[in-house]
Amino acid sequence: MTEPYAQFDKSNDKAPIVTFDDVKVRLRNFRLLEIILAITTFVAVVICVILAGILASKSGNVENNAPSSSALTGSNICVEAPCLKSAGHALQNMNTSVDPCNNFYKYACGNFPRFNPVDSEMTSNTVYHTLYHENEEKLKRILESPVERDQKWSFEKKLKDLFSSCTNTYYKERAKGSPFINQVLPKIGGWYVLNTMNPNTWDFNDALRKTHVDLWTRTAFFTTRYRNDLKMYMRRVATFLVRDSNITIANNTEQQRIETFVNDTFEVESRLANITAETVPTTDPHADEMRLTLVQLTEKVNNVIDFTAFLKYIMLNNYLVWRLAYRYAQEMSWEYVHANREFYVDLYGRPNFLGTWLYCFYYMDRNLGDALGSLYVKDHFADKNKDKLRKSSDKMGYPDFMVDESKMDARYEKLNIDNIDYFTNVLQINQFERADWNNLLVKREDRSEWAFHTYDTFMSYANYWNEMIVPAGLLQFPIYDYTLPHYWNFGSIGSLIGHYYIHGIDKFGEFKNWWSNYTNLNYEKARKCVEIHYTNKTMGPYTVPGNTEPVTTNCFNRNDNTAYFNALRGRVSEDLRTNSVVSQIQDFSTAFNCPKGSPMNAEQKCNLF
Ligand SMILES: *[C@@H]1O[C@H](CO)[C@@H](O)[C@H](O)[C@H]1NC(C)=O
Ligand SMILES: *[C@@H]1O[C@H](CO)[C@@H](O)[C@H](O)[C@H]1NC(C)=O
Numbered sequence: 001m002t003e004p005y006a007q008f009d010k011s012n013d014k015a016p017i018v019t020f021d022d023v024k025v026r027l028r029n030f031r032l033l034e035i036i037l038a039i040t041t042f043v044a045v046v047i048c049v050i051l052a053g054i055l056a057s058k059s060g061n062v063e064n065n066a067p068s069s070s071a072l073t074g075s076n077i078c079v080e081a082p083c084l085k086s087a088g089h090a091l092q093n094m095n096t097s098v099d100p101c102n103n104f105y106k107y108a109c110g111n112f113p114r115f116n117p118v119d120s121e122m123t124s125n126t127v128y129h130t131l132y133h134e135n136e137e138k139l140k141r142i143l144e145s146p147v148e149r150d151q152k153w154s155f156e157k158k159l160k161d162l163f164s165s166c167t168n169t170y171y172k173e174r175a176k177g178s179p180f181i182n183q184v185l186p187k188i189g190g191w192y193v194l195n196t197m198n199p200n201t202w203d204f205n206d207a208l209r210k211t212h213v214d215l216w217t218r219t220a221f222f223t224t225r226y227r228n229d230l231k232m233y234m235r236r237v238a239t240f241l242v243r244d245s246n247i248t249i250a251n252n253t254e255q256q257r258i259e260t261f262v263n264d265t266f267e268v269e270s271r272l273a274n275i276t277a278e279t280v281p282t283t284d285p286h287a288d289e290m291r292l293t294l295v296q297l298t299e300k301v302n303n304v305i306d307f308t309a310f311l312k313y314i315m316l317n318n319y320l321v322w323r324l325a326y327r328y329a330q331e332m333s334w335e336y337v338h339a340n341r342e343f344y345v346d347l348y349g350r351p352n353f354l355g356t357w358l359y360c361f362y363y364m365d366r367n368l369g370d371a372l373g374s375l376y377v378k379d380h381f382a383d384k385n386k387d388k389l390r391k392s393s394d395k396m397g398y399p400d401f402m403v404d405e406s407k408m409d410a411r412y413e414k415l416n417i418d419n420i421d422y423f424t425n426v427l428q429i430n431q432f433e434r435a436d437w438n439n440l441l442v443k444r445e446d447r448s449e450w451a452f453h454t455y456d457t458f459m460s461y462a463n464y465w466n467e468m469i470v471p472a473g474l475l476q477f478p479i480y481d482y483t484l485p486h487y488w489n490f491g492s493i494g495s496l497i498g499h500y501y502i503h504g505i506d507k508f509g510e511f512k513n514w515w516s517n518y519t520n521l522n523y524e525k526a527r528k529c530v531e532i533h534y535t536n537k538t539m540g541p542y543t544v545p546g547n548t549e550p551v552t553t554n555c556f557n558r559n560d561n562t563a564y565f566n567a568l569r570g571r572v573s574e575d576l577r578t579n580s581v582v583s584q585i586q587d588f589s590t591a592f593n594c595p596k597g598s599p600m601n602a603e604q605k606c607n608l609f
């Protein structure tokens, strides 16, 4: 269940740094080495980039050839615009008053926090956050720009119409609760509170099916949230619905009916919660403990709804209406949205919300990601970018169908979107999504599918399909740009890709033991060396525990709480990792003239390469 208008954390939810698909449960010990391997590649090229940056900034020597790594030789210095842009980017983050032999990370990234503050809504800030927000800006411009292909069947028109209907508060305010009253309630046979439901003829099975399938709620009987805070929210929503229905309830019993509605719903939810509490010690829906036979489930549900028929139907009607109101309240006018916000403040104590624009943006992201992604690659991902990457069999940039307008139109053929009536659009989108799910059930496995949106800012190595996915959204400056010199791209996206490929062959990607004893032995030796080097180093404020979480990033900034909890969890921060790696590389010490035994020139090197 999404709670879209609720609070969010910019840094945690919406700007994931590079994520690891398959890492979770695998052997922790092996992480040490893979981090070192990855960072070694990364750092080696960071050094190149910084050298190039310094050279480019200090020299007036003009060289007109296309940018190339010859810039490193000193005699041929690249002063092309892309070189200057990237050099400026690197220089801005550097603190050149720090001695690189003493603390290379501070030297390379010392100024990053100044330009990338951590505000109160964030726990950290990295280059991926910047990238994410820049992409968001690009998507915003796309969504708000005029429709170019203005035909009824154009996916672009559907996308932009849906977005404008979502942000159009004028029509939402005018309609108030009536879309729910006119389009949802009749489907499930009316509502007890409005006196539009007849308990003698009401068909529970039909109402349940429609709640789940036609109205695509999917949560009735599967989600419980019984807390006193919820009663207030139910009462508010019910009061608005009664008012907006224009129905006069005989003998002024609406208050009483609303209370019955609240009590009934609460009763059903608490009974459901009771079942879940006794069966399920975990929240993981796939855990073994969650598995019930159909007979067991029926028994349990029968216990929940064990009332005399008449009361049972009123109670169940109230419960289903609440599940629907819970799902649809936020798609209605401001009062309903606001009631939801009050609920969240009661629950979390933080008045921290998405505005309408972000709410609608996330709605588009969740529901029309392919359409949005198609326009994104058209505007922000040059074909040359893809050509450069095409040699690989992996998923780079975007799937081909995304740039084929007729295929994209066909993808959304069954979706009808109105440019004003948002609520009806939401119902349409739900049916569209439902059809997608149905297709998934009948379709064979399709390896050309992409698990990501093209504008996502993270990448992954999917061990189960043995493939890398790098969306166009990540392939943006400063991570990748085909106009930049090779050393820049190798240093950023190249090192990330190297890092992920290693997962394909290391213990993370291992489904059976296919390493030879010889390889295993040497790997173990190298791993041990790295571990000893790594453990107990106190370069930062915290002692590094024995194991680490792999997180790859460039420069970073995070608040003290996050830094502290990372340390507690054994996540070694990037500065320590970067410094540990460079201190292992002889070429680094040579290039920077670091005296033996200085912090960035370890006496004993593990000789991984
Ligand atoms: C840069 O490094 C110097 C020397 O360590 C330090 O005094 C200064 O505060 C640093 N500047 C920033 C912005 O951190
Ligand atoms: C209630 O009356 C108003 C004003 O006439 C109307 O706009 C609204 O659609 C009506 N509500 C319903 C649920 O029909």
Ligand SMILES: *[C@@H]1O[C@H](CO)[C@@H](O)[C@H](O)[C@H]1NC(C)=O
Residues within 6 Å of the ligand: 250, 251
């Ligand atoms: C309203 O109250 C009158 C008298 O108390 C009663 O006869 C009637 O049935 C009530 N109507 C409803 C709909 O409850």
Ligand SMILES: *[C@@H]1O[C@H](CO)[C@@H](O)[C@H](O)[C@H]1NC(C)=O
Residues within 6 Å of the ligand: 256, 259, 260, 263
């Ligand atoms: C609702 O429940 C409360 C507490 O269980 C009870 O005092 C109240 O009478 C109930 N109201 C209705 C309308 O059933």
Ligand SMILES: *[C@@H]1O[C@H](CO)[C@@H](O)[C@H](O)[C@H]1NC(C)=O
Residues within 6 Å of the ligand: 267, 270, 271, 274
């Ligand atoms: C929940 O379970 C406990 C223990 O079985 C029982 O005492 C309590 O009445 C149940 N509550 C509801 C709402 O069913």
Ligand SMILES: *[C@@H]1O[C@H](CO)[C@@H](O)[C@H](O)[C@H]1NC(C)=O
Residues within 6 Å of the ligand: 517
């Ligand atoms: C590899 O090591 C295992 C256990 O250490 C041993 O049983 C096996 O014979 C070794 N294989 C080879 C080819 O040496």
Ligand SMILES: *[C@@H]1O[C@H](CO)[C@@H](O)[C@H](O)[C@H]1NC(C)=O
Residues within 6 Å of the ligand: 531, 532, 535, 536
């Ligand atoms: C790390 O420090 C602990 C306690 O000071 C010590 O027992 C342990 O042997 C050290 N580990 C290594 C690899 O040096």
